[in-house]
Amino acid sequence: MNNVRALLDQFWVTRLENRDLYFALKRAQPEYRRLVSELLGWNLIVNESVVKLEKVPPRAMPWMGIQTFQEPMDYCLLCAVLLFLADLDNGAPFLLSSLTRAIETFLAEIKPLDWTQFLHRKSLVRVLQYAQETGLVVAYDGNSAGFSNNRDQEVLYENTGLSRHFPVHFGQDIMDCRTIEDFEAFSWTGDDAEGRRHRVYQQLTLTPGFYCSDETRGDYEYVKNQRRAIDTSLDQTLDGELQIHKNGAFFLLSEGEQCGMIYPGTRALSDVALLLCAQLRNRILQGFYSRRADDTVVLTRREFRYEIEQCREKWGNGWGAQIRAMSLERIVQELTSYMSGWMLLEEQGDDILLYPAVGKLVGSYPASYRNERGEEEENGPMEDEQAGIP
Numbered sequence: 001m002n003n004v005r006a007l008l009d010q011f012w013v014t015r016l017e018n019r020d021l022y023f024a025l026k027r028a029q030p031e032y033r034r035l036v037s038e039l040l041g042w043n044l045i046v047n048e049s050v051v052k053l054e055k056v057p058p059r060a061m062p063w064m065g066i067q068t069f070q071e072p073m074d075y076c077l078l079c080a081v082l083l084f085l086a087d088l089d090n091g092a093p094f095l096l097s098s099l100t101r102a103i104e105t106f107l108a109e110i111k112p113l114d115w116t117q118f119l120h121r122k123s124l125v126r127v128l129q130y131a132q133e134t135g136l137v138v139a140y141d142g143n144s145a146g147f148s149n150n151r152d153q154e155v156l157y158e159n160t161g162l163s164r165h166f167p168v169h170f171g172q173d174i175m176d177c178r179t180i181e182d183f184e185a186f187s188w189t190g191d192d193a194e195g196r197r198h199r200v201y202q203q204l205t206l207t208p209g210f211y212c213s214d215e216t217r218g219d220y221e222y223v224k225n226q227r228r229a230i231d232t233s234l235d236q237t238l239d240g241e242l243q244i245h246k247n248g249a250f251f252l253l254s255e256g257e258q259c260g261m262i263y264p265g266t267r268a269l270s271d272v273a274l275l276l277c278a279q280l281r282n283r284i285l286q287g288f289y290s291r292r293a294d295d296t297v298v299l300t301r302r303e304f305r306y307e308i309e310q311c312r313e314k315w316g317n318g319w320g321a322q323i324r325a326m327s328l329e330r331i332v333q334e335l336t337s338y339m340s341g342w343m344l345l346e347e348q349g350d351d352i353l354l355y356p357a358v359g360k361l362v363g364s365y366p367a368s369y370r371n372e373r374g375e376e377e378e379n380g381p382m383e384d385e386q387a388g389i390p
Contacts (some may be wrong), residue, residue, distance in 0.1 A: 003028040004237045008205065012045075012052035014135050014162065025051040035237050040205065041198030043169050049161065056271050057198040057206050058187040060180050063341040064206075068126055071119075073111060077127045078108040082163050085136065090161030091138070094155055096147065100124070113372065117153045122148050128155075136163050196222050204234065204242070208343045209251040209357050212294065223249045247295045248356040268320035269338050274363030275337065276311045277344065281359040285306070296356040304352040306330050318365055 006013065015022045021060040026046060036044050036053060045052040056063060069075060080103040088094065103124070104113050105169055107282055113120050131137045139335060142155030167243065170186055177183055200219050203210045212220035231242035240253040280297075283289055289297050299307070309328055318322060323331065336352070339345045344361070346353040 004032045004178050007032070007036075007053040008055065012133060012162075012165070014050045016160070017047070017135055020274055022051055026352070032237055035201075035233060037282075038235060039197060039201045042192070043171075045165055050165050052165055055206060056168060056170070056202075057189075058202050059184060059207075061207065061341070061343075066130060066254060068130055070126065071123055073120070073123045074126055076107060076111045077103060077124055078130070081127055081131060081136070082166055085159050085163035086158040090159065094157055096142070096144065096157070099157075101234045118148065121151060125162075132167065135160055135163075135167075136166065146317065159183070198309070200226075200230070201234075204230070204249065204251045205238070209345070209355070211355060212247045219248075220249070245356060245360075246297075248360075250301075250357070250360070269334060270324050271363065272311070272319060272331070272335060273339055273342075273344065274361065275315050275365075276308060276363035277358045278340075279314075280307060280310050280354065280365055284359065295359075296354040297352065297358075298348075299352045301350055301352060305338070308332050308335060 003006040006021060006025065013021050013025055020252065029044075029046065036042055042056060043054040045054065048174050050376055053235070066074070066078075077234075081099070082098055082104050084094075089347060104115075107113055108252070115121055124188050125144055128137075128147075132139055132144070136159075138158045138160060140156045142153065144153075147155070151276060170183070172186055174183070187202075188195060196219055200210070203219075204223075206314060210216075210223065227244055234240060234242060234251055238251070240251050243252060271358070281288075284291060284297055289299060289303075291297055302355045308331060312319075312328065312331065318360045326334070336345070336347065340347060342357075344355055344358050346355070
């Protein structure tokens with residue numbers, strides 16, 4: 001059980017960095033092999049240096065990217081670094097200057113680089129730091145962060161050999177893929193029954209929720225018809241419960257269990273989202289906003305802004321100091337992005353589409369709370385009505 005969560009929680013587990021977990025995962029393969037290959041349909045890489053589960057989602061979400069990356073250029077540079085490392089032997093040393101020259105060559109016709117520009121250097125620093133964190137390279141002498149301010153900064157690295165296991169193996173020709181949608185289409189090809197089973201398990205395992213739409217209606221019917229088998233399989237390996245509603249399915253981890261990013265989390269913005277969801281739920285039940293046939297609710301951006309403003313007036317003094325210092329417009333922006341990432345809402349032009357989870361994942365302050373500013377209330381705990389989602 002803990003083994004599968006470790007595979008989901010981490011990009012990979014290497015023998016060098018986590019020897020005990022590496023061997024534990026190798027020994028426990030029979031326990032999770034069926035879930036991985038038959039139900040999820042993912043590749044499992046197990047060799048002398050790494051154990052890696054290639055987690056390919058049926059639909060890409062913004063939060064699935066590398067969290068420390070900020071620009072598309074970061075990903076271009078990462079691909080160039082992987083190309084450079086692929087030509088080196090395991091354990092081969094190299095200098096930062098040789099890497100930057102190679103990157104310039106690789107990206108000359110795709111993304112021309114100018115190391116005199118601070119933004120280009122800073123982008124490479126983010127990529128190099130990520131490469132070190134994931135174990136692609138080891139820095140022996142020097143610090144890559146210094147390249148931000150000095151393009152002549154030199155660093156001595158060693159190639160670990162893990163770069164060859166970094167790219168995902170799609171099992172299909174990807175040379176004609178140009179967009180995210182092209183890659184997502186792989187989930188909808190092949191045997192219908194097998195593809196549906198894979199999509200359902202992948203969605204429930206990777207994302208906060210699974211909503212019914214015209215496109216996914218067949219998959220959602222599969223969830224309802226196979227709910228007992230799905231619940232049993234996921235509970236045995238991840239320890240949680242499958243909850244199915246009219247237009248939404250959620251696999252919730254058991255209390256005290258954790259895997260990956262969690263909602264509600266420890267961020268103050270998570271508290272604000274729970275309070276806002278509770279307010280929106282009450283407003284919908286009172287008839288201020290109408291539910292559609294699929295239990296979604298459409299608000300204009302002005303209405304959504306108004307609800308956040310009312311929530312701040314009622315509970316704002318209990319929010320963390322950083323959020324209290326934000327302007328209303330900044331709070332609206334941050335909260336919209338945060339809730340969108342957790343599939344609580346979707347931005348649709350001038351409207352905000354609220355998903356059913358808004359009425360499910362709500363929170364409130366203790367009954368004794370008073371909306372008065374005081375040091376003891378700055379980061380007061382909340383009473384959540386629901387546990388986090390894996």
